[in-house]
Amino acid sequence: MNTKVKSLIILYTGTGKGKTTAALGAAVRSIGQGGRVCICQFIKSNDKTGEFLFFDKFTKQVDIYVLGKGFVRPKTDKNSLEKHCQAARKGLKFLREKLVSEKYQLVIADELLDAYNMGFIDKSELIEITDILPSGTHIIITGRSAPQELLDRAHTVTQMNEIKHHYNMGILAQKGIEF
């Protein structure tokens, strides 16, 4: 059996380190093979990350956008939460435009699942993304967990489980590793 498919839906989920990094690695593979890649980072607000600095500087094949307002802390007040929510909704609209543009071989919706899990994006909107995926564009979606309907639609799902993390030894986030 050799099923031809023009558009893969790939999910990187779980609590472990490696979801965003795996998506970035996939971007490297795609551009190495001549593709164009669009990276939309939800939740995140840092444009001084290694990925941003590198992709922005070194290659015209990657368009990278930081669309969030930063890590959403527990007990965030209602006003701040509203700002996060607005950013996510604006980001979703932007992502949809990028997807239907048919310009890209790979689109990465980084932490989109977290925006969904925080209630900023509806399940129907999440699923709809897989409906509008043009032929020839793969999508990678990351975040802690995905609803069953999305898991059902995905071709590849890897759950990244944290066995151990250096945070828990009191080692802070390292430049060039975490960001």
Place this chain on the structure above:
Amino acid sequence: MNTKVKSLIILYTGTGKGKTTAALGAAVRSIGQGGRVCICQFIKSNDKTGEFLFFDKFTKQVDIYVLGKGFVRPKTDKNSLEKHCQAARKGLKFLREKLVSEKYQLVIADELLDAYNMGFIDKSELIEITDILPSGTHIIITGRSAPQELLDRAHTVTQMNEIKHHYNMGILAQKGIEF
């Protein structure tokens, strides 16, 4: 608590897709922050992968080496197995030289754990790598599974579990995704 550490040992293990890709993404982060990266790919023999083509072409900050003889099939005959073993042993020597050179902020030993699991490399040799790691060099080691002694020494371990893979739907490896 803020423990300072100059050299992180990071393991990406498990059966799921994303181990090598996560290591490649870490390379992007490191070079984006101005680092130098060395990627040693064990077992693998393909130098037409997206990562090879991209890193080789676009940046002088990454040295990437393909050191294996290709996927080791079950029931490989003794002669071929010996060739794989020799390549892994030569690769290990090369990796050690690169590590102690102190030239790199990040060294990636891709599929080294598979070379260990196939018996090409001893446990003591695997552990020794963490002993010779110079201050200022992080290492990422990938492969299906790691011995307990290495897990104990690692700062960060993510196990990538395959929930679903498009191979199992009869979809072949995709250029720009798997390689």
